[in-house]
Amino acid sequence: MDSNKVGPSPDIAEDARRERLSKRWLPLASVVGAFGVVAAAALRPGGAPPAASSPGAPGAAPSLPPPTEPPPALPHQYTRTAVVVGPGMPGEFRRWLSGLALGPRDAVYALGDDEVRVFEAGGRLTRTWKAPEKASCLGVASDGRVAAGSSGRVDLYSNTGVRIGGFAAGTRDKPADVTAIRLVRDEVLVADAAARVIRRYDLRGTERGVIGAKNKTGGFMLPNRSLDFDVDASGVIHATDTGRHQVTSWTFDGTMVASFGKFGMAKPEDFVGCCNPVNVAVAPDGSIVTAEKMIARVKVYGRDRMLLAVIGPEHFDPMCRHIHVAVDSIGRIVTADPERRTIAVFERS
Amino acid sequence: MSETSTRRQFIDRTCRVVGLAALGGAAGLLARRTSAHAVFQVDPSTCTACDLCRTSCVLSLSAVKAVNDFAKCGYCMLCPAYMDVTSQPDEKGIPSGKVCPQDALKRRVVGREDPDDPNNNYYEYTVDEARCTGCGKCVKACKPPAGNGSLRLEIRYDRCVGCNECGILIACPSTAIVRVPTPGMSPLPVEGGHPRPVEGERPNE
Numbered sequence: 233m234d235s236n237k238v239g240p241s242p243d244i245a246e247d248a249r250r251e252r253l254s255k256r257w258l259p260l261a262s263v264v265g266a267f268g269v270v271a272a273a274a275l276r277p278g279g280a281p282p283a284a285s286s287p288g289a290p291g292a293a294p295s296l297p298p299p300t301e302p303p304p305a306l307p308h309q310y311t312r313t314a315v316v317v318g319p320g321m322p323g324e325f326r327r328w329l330s331g332l333a334l335g336p337r338d339a340v341y342a343l344g345d346d347e348v349r350v351f352e353a354g355g356r357l358t359r360t361w362k363a364p365e366k367a368s369c370l371g372v373a374s375d376g377r378v379a380a381g382s383s384g385r386v387d388l389y390s391n392t393g394v395r396i397g398g399f400a401a402g403t404r405d406k407p408a409d410v411t412a413i414r415l416v417r418d419e420v421l422v423a424d425a426a427a428r429v430i431r432r433y434d435l436r437g438t439e440r441g442v443i444g445a446k447n448k449t450g451g452f453m454l455p456n457r458s459l460d461f462d463v464d465a466s467g468v469i470h471a472t473d474t475g476r477h478q479v480t481s482w483t484f485d486g487t488m489v490a491s492f493g494k495f496g497m498a499k500p501e502d503f504v505g506c507c508n509p510v511n512v513a514v515a516p517d518g519s520i521v522t523a524e525k526m527i528a529r530v531k532v533y534g535r536d537r538m539l540l541a542v543i544g545p546e547h548f549d550p551m552c553r554h555i556h557v558a559v560d561s562i563g564r565i566v567t568a569d570p571e572r573r574t575i576a577v578f579e580r581s
Numbered sequence: 582m583s584e585t586s587t588r589r590q591f592i593d594r595t596c597r598v599v600g601l602a603a604l605g606g607a608a609g610l611l612a613r614r615t616s617a618h619a620v621f622q623v624d625p626s627t628c629t630a631c632d633l634c635r636t637s638c639v640l641s642l643s644a645v646k647a648v649n650d651f652a653k654c655g656y657c658m659l660c661p662a663y664m665d666v667t668s669q670p671d672e673k674g675i676p677s678g679k680v681c682p683q684d685a686l687k688r689r690v691v692g693r694e695d696p697d698d699p700n701n702n703y704y705e706y707t708v709d710e711a712r713c714t715g716c717g718k719c720v721k722a723c724k725p726p727a728g729n730g731s732l733r734l735e736i737r738y739d740r741c742v743g744c745n746e747c748g749i750l751i752a753c754p755s756t757a758i759v760r761v762p763t764p765g766m767s768p769l770p771v772e773g774g775h776p777r778p779v780e781g782e783r784p785n786e
Binding site: 453475497504528 | 666
């Protein structure tokens with residue numbers, strides 16, 4: 233196909249000429265046609281006009297959604313009890329907000345506006361420091377050390393924000409697209425969306441293993457090029473497998489031990505759209521908290537992976553592609569909405 | 582004497598005619614080149630896929646077509662632009678309805694195929710331009726946050742007649758039809774897209 237060709241080809245020009253002619257006579261034809269239709273309808277028994285258009289015709293209304301069941305009463309309810317930071321508040325993020333993690337004493341660590349900002353659980357801003365360029369996610373160890381991930385790179389900080397190290401992540405040919413990071417057992421776990429795996433590193437950056445590659449597709453299915461995960465108290469890694477609409481669970485040696493979830497638009501326990509859930513967190517009691525896009529919502533699944541609660545889309549921006557989630561030591565859910573640049577706390581009521 | 586005069590007159594006239602023809606030709610070429618320096622195109626950032634591209638073009642089958650940017654596409658199994666995700670699921674739990682009323686969006690598995698579980702496959706989506714009416718239903722369904730926004734509407738220059746009476750430009754409610762400079766080149770890639778992945782390779786591999 234030659235896209236530089238601007239002049240009309242003979243048959244296309246003929247088409248256009250016919251089109252213009254037809255447009256000239258169109259108003260008159262429409263009036264006559266409309267009169268005919270009305271007259272025919274009036275003469276028909278019952279007088280009903282004929283059906284508008286067939287379902288396949290251009291411009292036909294899209295198929296209606298199937299009748300949805302009334303939402304079942306879920307065992308748990310969550311209500312928003314606090315806003316840690318938001319527009320107009322001290323420590324607000326004016327340009328962007330992209331990462332969330334909880335540290336010692338449930339302090340909220342957030343990444344945005346080229347900074348790492350630390351808030352007390354009550355919302356008071358306690359420290360800030362400059363984040364690495366183009367940092368996209370962060371993780372906090374139980375002792376307060378912080379890891380920030382950016383494209384192909386991990387940077388480590390002490391609990392006071394002093395840089396204590398860093399290393400390149402991924403391979404030389406394909407640097408890691410770091411979309412999530414956790415510090416667990418003196419290891420740095422890095423979600424590499426480019427390779428579709430989770431990489432295990434020691435604190436010096438030596439790779440110890442890869443998680444997620446031992447499956448049929450050699451990695452997670454990530455149409456949205458984003459991978460998130462969290463680690464529970466027993467050391468099991470729970471990761472989003474968005475293309476499969478699942479949360480999959482893995483041991484540190486890379487063996488998959490469990491999975492749950494499926495696609496569905498009608499039942500609230502299912503995951504909607506092309507690729508969900510996009511974010512995940514584990515509660516101290518083993519419940520799993522997921523966040524979805526398209527219908528921006530957060531859901532809580534119990535230890536048996538039954539749906540316990542839904543925090544509805546009314547709390548989030550409808551354009552939100554990632555609702556970052558974390559769960560504190562007493563089970564409160566902390567969410568970061570990058571579109572509204574707001575971090576909020578939800579408690580079970 | 583009169584014979585010489587006639588010959589001179591003849592040469593003079595011939596030179597004038599040739600000169601004028603050359604001048605006219607040069608002017609025509611210049612005008613053509615100047616007009617090719619800018620063309621109309623759809624700005625995907627402001628386009629709302631409102632369906633007016635389908636109905637407002639001077640052609641009976643609009644010169645505006647949907648194209649898929651493979652670099653942005655997620656190669657989803659459950660593509661919200663391909664299948665109507667709200668339609669009744671089939672026995673495998675996959676929505677049975679399609680978004681495109683003309684069935685112009687086609688897909689095929691890329692890379693290794695898992696015949697047992699379609700969730701393990703990546704799919705490449707292309708637009709059959711002969712069927713596409715430019716209604717933009719797929720484009721709308723692919724917009725973020727539901728999709729990656731890889732599908733967009735484009736004026737196809739092999740179809741556009743360059744009539745200078747662009748009905749779409751007048752009708753567009755979001756002023757998404759813009760003039761794009763084209764210094765001797767296509768302003769945007771063609772052929773329904775955009776760099777394809779290497780044959781037999783999965784995306785993201």
